Amino acid sequence: MSTENSTAAINKKIFEVSDLKVHFTTSEGVVKAVDGISFHLNEQETLAIVGESGCGKSVTAQTIMGLIKSPPAKIIGTIKFKGENILGSDLVREYRGKKITMVFQEPMASFDPLYTIGYQMTEVIQKHMKMSSSASKDLAMLMLKKVHIPDAERRLNEYPHQMSGGMLQRIMIAISLVTNPEILIADEPTTALDVTIQAQILNLVAELKSEFKTSTIFITHDLGIVSEIADRVVVMYAGKIVEQGTVYGIFKSSLHPYTQGLLKSKIRETKSGEELPYIPGFVPTSYEIPSGCPFHPRCNYAMEICKSEFPKERLIEDRLVSCHLYSQDQ
Amino acid sequence: MVLNLENVKKYFPIRAGVFLQVKGWVRAVENVSLEVDEDSIVGIVGESGCGKTTLAKLIVKVYRPTEGRITFYKDGSRYDITQDLHSIERTFRKDVQMIHQNPFDSLDPRMNIYEIISEPLRAHKIFDNKKEEREYVKELLEIVGLNTNMLERYPHEFSGGQRQRIAIARALALNPRLLVCDEPTSALDVSVQNQIVNLLLKIQKEHKISYLFISHNLDLIRYISKRIYVIYLGRVVEEGFSRDVFSHPLHPYTISLMQSVPGWDPMIRKLGNIKLEGEPPSPINPPSGCPFHPRCPYTQERCKSEEPELLGDVHKVACHFPRI
Numbered sequence: 001m002s003t004e005n006s007t008a009a010i011n012k013k014i015f016e017v018s019d020l021k022v023h024f025t026t027s028e029g030v031v032k033a034v035d036g037i038s039f040h041l042n043e044q045e046t047l048a049i050v051g052e053s054g055c056g057k058s059v060t061a062q063t064i065m066g067l068i069k070s071p072p073a074k075i076i077g078t079i080k081f082k083g084e085n086i087l088g089s090d091l092v093r094e095y096r097g098k099k100i101t102m103v104f105q106e107p108m109a110s111f112d113p114l115y116t117i118g119y120q121m122t123e124v125i126q127k128h129m130k131m132s133s134s135a136s137k138d139l140a141m142l143m144l145k146k147v148h149i150p151d152a153e154r155r156l157n158e159y160p161h162q163m164s165g166g167m168l169q170r171i172m173i174a175i176s177l178v179t180n181p182e183i184l185i186a187d188e189p190t191t192a193l194d195v196t197i198q199a200q201i202l203n204l205v206a207e208l209k210s211e212f213k214t215s216t217i218f219i220t221h222d223l224g225i226v227s228e229i230a231d232r233v234v235v236m237y238a239g240k241i242v243e244q245g246t247v248y249g250i251f252k253s254s255l256h257p258y259t260q261g262l263l264k265s266k267i268r269e270t271k272s273g274e275e276l277p278y279i280p281g282f283v284p285t286s287y288e289i290p291s292g293c294p295f296h297p298r299c300n301y302a303m304e305i306c307k308s309e310f311p312k313e314r315l316i317e318d319r320l321v322s323c324h325l326y327s328q329d330q
Numbered sequence: 331m332v333l334n335l336e337n338v339k340k341y342f343p344i345r346a347g348v349f350l351q352v353k354g355w356v357r358a359v360e361n362v363s364l365e366v367d368e369d370s371i372v373g374i375v376g377e378s379g380c381g382k383t384t385l386a387k388l389i390v391k392v393y394r395p396t397e398g399r400i401t402f403y404k405d406g407s408r409y410d411i412t413q414d415l416h417s418i419e420r421t422f423r424k425d426v427q428m429i430h431q432n433p434f435d436s437l438d439p440r441m442n443i444y445e446i447i448s449e450p451l452r453a454h455k456i457f458d459n460k461k462e463e464r465e466y467v468k469e470l471l472e473i474v475g476l477n478t479n480m481l482e483r484y485p486h487e488f489s490g491g492q493r494q495r496i497a498i499a500r501a502l503a504l505n506p507r508l509l510v511c512d513e514p515t516s517a518l519d520v521s522v523q524n525q526i527v528n529l530l531l532k533i534q535k536e537h538k539i540s541y542l543f544i545s546h547n548l549d550l551i552r553y554i555s556k557r558i559y560v561i562y563l564g565r566v567v568e569e570g571f572s573r574d575v576f577s578h579p580l581h582p583y584t585i586s587l588m589q590s591v592p593g594w595d596p597m598i599r600k601l602g603n604i605k606l607e608g609e610p611p612s613p614i615n616p617p618s619g620c621p622f623h624p625r626c627p628y629t630q631e632r633c634k635s636e637e638p639e640l641l642g643d644v645h646k647v648a649c650h651f652p653r654i
Contacts, residue, residue, distance in 0.1 A: 052519040053490075166609050194377035195546065199590040199604045206602065221520055224592030228601050247596040265524045266594055267549040272572070275531075276553070278524035282489040298521075 014215050015041040015183055020077035020087075022056070022063050031286040033059040035239035036077075038313075041183065046209065046216045048226040048247070050262075051236035052283050057219045058105075060236075061187050064217075065102050066092035081183075098128040101176035105188040107168035111160040118156030121175055128179045143174040146211075147204060166197035173204060177212055184209075187219045202229060223262055227251055235259050238284055238294035240310065245319035255321040257299045293324065301325055331403045332508045332540050333389065333426075335364045338398030340384055340564075344614065357613045358384040359395075360564035363640075366508060369538040373555025373572065375548060375587075377610055381564040382544045386512045389542060390428050391415060424454060427501040431513040433493035437485040443496055444481040447471070450503045470499040474529060491522035495529065502533065510542045515550070527554065548591055552576045560584050563621040564613055570645035580645065580652040583622045620650065628653075 022034040034056040041047050051057045062068050064079055070088070079087040081100065086092045104110045111120060118140060125136035137156070144152035147170040160168060169189060176184055186205065190198040206229060209216055218229060226233055226247065234244040235256065243256040254260045261279035270276050281298035284290060290297050296306040303324055311324045340359040343352045358381045366372050376382045387393045388400070394413055402411045402422055409418045430436040437446055447467050457463040468478040474495040485493055494514060501509055511530065515523040527550065534541055545551050551558055551572070558575055560568040560583065568581040579585045586606040593600050608625040611617050617624050623633040632650050640648040 052521060164609050194610070195548075195590040196377065196586060196606050197609060199592075199601045199606070202592075202601055203604065222592065223520075224594055227594050227596045228592045228599050230596070251594070251596050262521060263594075265521065267524070267527075267547075267553050268594070270553055272553055276524040276528050278528060279521040280525070282491050282522055283519050285489065 012043045013040045014043045014082060016078075016080040017060075017064070018078045018080070020060070020063065020079065021075065022059050022068060023074040025072065025074070028287055032239050032289065033286060034063065037236070037239075037241045039234050039241060039244060041215050041217060042232075044213055044215055045231040046218055046229055047232050047234065048230035049217060049219045049234045049236060050221065050223060050226055052221055054238070054283060054286050055236040056239040057236050058187055061102065061185050061217065061219055063087075064185060065096055065100065097124065098179045099181050100183045100185065101179065101181040102185040102187065103169070103172050103176050103189045105191055107165050107172055107192065108160070110172055111168060113160050116157055116159055117163070117171055121156070121171070121178070124175050125178055139178065140174075143178050144171065146177075146208065147171065147174045149174075166193055166201065169193065169201055170204065173201070173208065177208055177214065180212060181214055183217065184214045185217045185219070188221070189218075190225070191220070191222075198225075205229070223266075235262075238289045239286075240294060240322065241313075241320075242295065242323065243319060243321045245317075245321075249318045255316060255319055255326065256295075256323050257301055257325070258295045261298075293322075331365065331367055333366045333403070334401040335362060335389070336399045336401075338362050338385075338388060338395045338400060340381075340388055340393055341396045354614055357616060358564055359388065360613075360616075361398075362559075362561075362564070362566055364559060364566070366540050366542055368507070368540060370557070371534065371541045371543055371555045373551040373558040374542065374544045374561060375546065375551045375558060376561035377546055377587075379610060379613065380561045381613070382561055383512055384564075385561070386428065386510050386542070386544055390426055390510055391422065420454070424504045425507040426510065427504065427506040427508070428510040428512065429494070429497050429501050429514045432517045433490055433497050434517070436497055437493055439485055442482050442484050443471075443476075446485070446496060447500045447503055450500060454504060456504070467499075467503075470502055473502065473533065474499045489522075490518045491526060494518060494526050498526075498529065498533070502537070502539075505537075506539060508540045508542065510544070512544045513546070514543075516545065516547065530554075548588060560587070563611060563616055565621060565648065566640055566646075567622065567648045568646065569640065570642075574645045578645075578654075580647040580654065581622075581649050582626045582628055582653060585653060586625075586627075620648075 018038045020034055020037050024031045024033060049057045063075060075087065078085045081095060084091060086095060121140040122133065122136040125131055125139055140156060141152045144155060149155055149167065149170055190201050193201060220226060230247045233247050233250045235242050237258050243259045250259060254263055264277040267276060279298055284294060292308045293306045293310055296302040305324050311322045311327055313320050313322045314326050316326060338359060339361055341355040341357050344354040344356060345351065346353045362385060374382050388395055400412045402409045402418060404421060411418065415422050444467055447470055448463055451457060451463055471478050476492065476495050515526050518526060543555055555572050558572050559566050562583050568575060568584045579588060589604050606625060611621065611624065619635045620633040620638050623629045628651055630651065638648045638650045640646050
């Protein structure tokens with residue numbers, strides 16, 4: 001859906017995360033939710049962060065937004081927005097909700113049930129854009145129309161419980177784009193929705209993205225969605241990035257065994273009666289992340305070195321991959 | 331045949347006011363007929379709120395239908411179980427088991443694995459001998475691929491996939507003839523889902539259990555089931571053999587459902603072509619005529635006033651103008 005976009009993507013970094021670590025000290029030990037990840041976002045592109053529960057993808061998003069308090073969390077590394085480090089600086093307050101905005105997974109939980117949609121929309125507009133209340137109401141209405149909410153005027157006076165999940169997610173998207181942000185972070189925005197509604201929301205995001213020229217970080221566990229919307233992909237496993245590259249490269253010839261496993265587990269191409277391809281074992285909990293490469297207990301190619309040492313990231317064609325399989329031949 | 335539903339309806343009353351008078355009805359299941367044969371997998375697909383979980387609960391006799399008839403077959407006899415199970419209760423409870431969607435809610439956190447799996451055995455007084463019972467529970471654990479030394483552990487020590495295996499072991503304990511699986515993999519991680527599906531299929535083959543498999547995942551339903559029912563707003567809108575329905579979907583809803591599933595090829599992005607507008611209507615205020623007409627791209631006058639019947643021979647469809 002954003003094919004015309006991807007070809008026009010300007011390869012100019014707008015945002016860069018370097019060696020980011022987010023560790024939490026708990027009574028059961030240190031949880032390394034995010035453990036040394038580096039990636040960047042180019043202007044106007046859609047970057048998908050893919051991974052399963054506990055891989056650190058949501059913590060990454062929350063850290064970018066400055067939503068994780070430190071202390072108690074230990075956050076190391078840099079997060080640069082247009083060249084300026086915003087991690088731990090007051091700048092994040094200025095940017096959050098204005099230049100960098102976020103859409104959350106649960107539309108039902110993202111709104112305050114006690115206030116009308118109109119109030120919650122104009123609150124954001126007045127806070128960030130210094131507009132009069134009537135002007136902000138007009139803008140809110142215009143945004144509701146942009147996300148295809150019929151009868152926008154009436155909807156402004158209604159409460160969140162009067163809307164469906166799909167509609168709330170549209171409104172959430174309207175709120176997140178009203179300040180004309182430079183970066184939109186969408187954390188599993190369609191996971192709680194049905195497939196037909198999901199398709200509508202994904203189309204809406206693509207449509208608005210080209211209108212507002214927003215760079216997008218899209219967090220998901222669904223590779224189907226990734227193939228539909230992303231320009232580049234970051235694959236995370238147990239707090240680490242195992243592979244990143246262009247969406248075409250990753251879907252054509254993934255390098256990391258975990259990415260390969262995820263791509264193979266597509267049900268659609270398996271005939272009835274044949275066994276479904278799968279990755280053995282289970283996703284480790286954050287308390288007991290395996291040593292070395294965290295994927296080694298589930299990996300068919302695991303070697304001795306994988307148990308003790310996390311592989312360095314290597315550049316192979318369009319791809320950055322962290323796997324010992326590719327260490328020797330370089 | 332294991333079980334048969336004829337024109338089953340389930341309405342829930344909406345009560346309000348001082349005397350809790352009935353103000354309206356949630357028409358969760360509206361006229362569903364369905365058959366489950368021995369040793370077969372029946373798939374039910376639909377979006378949230380379409381009534382698929384209510385249907386599952388009607389089948390396992392958690393709910394009583396408002397109208398219609400449910401028949402249970404056992405050893406050549408048939409039993410009308412629409413309202414009560416009567417004399418067949420113990421047999422029915424043994425024969426029909428269920429696996430729930432969320433393994434984080436369906437296991438009692440205060441019971442260890444042995445207690446969880448052996449509870450149905452004790453309720454039905456299967457073993458008099460503790461040792462035999464323990465051996466049997468170990469056997470079950472092996473079937474579902476868990477280590478037998480995990481018996482004394484508690485649910486919180488397991489991952490989602492492992493918990494779902496425990497739930498499967500419990501469901502198998504009484505040697506059921508029908509297993510109702512309500513979205514058994516949708517709460518699990520992607521890399522673990524296929525393991526559980528493989529396990530369920532292996533068990534089906536070895537033990538000849540019938541499955542009623544409920545899911546919103548079309549790929550999974552196509553892969554796993556022989557016969558499928560597509561549900562929209564409590565009604566069966568299309569029914570047939572899985573291969574027929576997927577190769578030639580007839581109902582516009584089935585077609586748009588299939589088109590809405592994201593592809594896996596970044597070179598062919600297809601979601602941008604979808605034209606399905608609107609959202610599923612509420613079962614409290616269903617639209618007149620065909621329930622899909624407000625969203626259907628092919629709506630005509632007739633669709634607004636007259637509800638189509640489910641017609642056809644092997645491949646049935648409830649649509650005035652099916653897409654042939």
